[in-house]
Amino acid sequence: MKMKHLLSIRTIIAILTLLIILGGVLLGSSWSDARRSQASADHPIYKYYTTVTVEDGDTLWTLADAYMDDQYQNKREFITEVKQLNQIDENRIHEGTQLVIPYYSAEYL
Known part of the structure; x- marks a missing residue:
């Protein structure tokens, strides 16, 4: 018991x-x-897209360092969106490739 x-x-x-x-x-x-x-x-935040050309030594992680802002919780979330936008299946990017990169701005364009 x-x-x-x-x-x-x-x-x-x-x-x-x-x-x-x-x-x-x-x-x-x-x-x-x-x-x-x-x-x-x-302050309204607007989502925009820009195109960047991958340079020698660029990785998805370095692009996240350069373009990611506070609207993303972490680099992995940003990189996942970049991969989806550009229909990338792997984690490697190649020099000369143009990628669509999202970014946010309070400025209305």
Whole structure:
């Protein structure tokens, strides 16, 4: 009898722990989204595209360093979009290739 009660307490503790972790993740995610939307409401941000020619030594990561801004959560998100826009399946880019690169600006063009 005591063993069943002990297992129930462990199960309850495990469930509560998971709920707390899940709640923290959801709260952090919604806070991040709220911060982004608040910035957009204060000053509209417009998404544009430019074309760049890949130079010797360029990688998707160096292009992310040069063109990525705060609208992206991380480099991987930016690189994924660049790969989709340019229909690139691999992580290598070649010198002389022209790529479409997204960027954001508060200026309306």
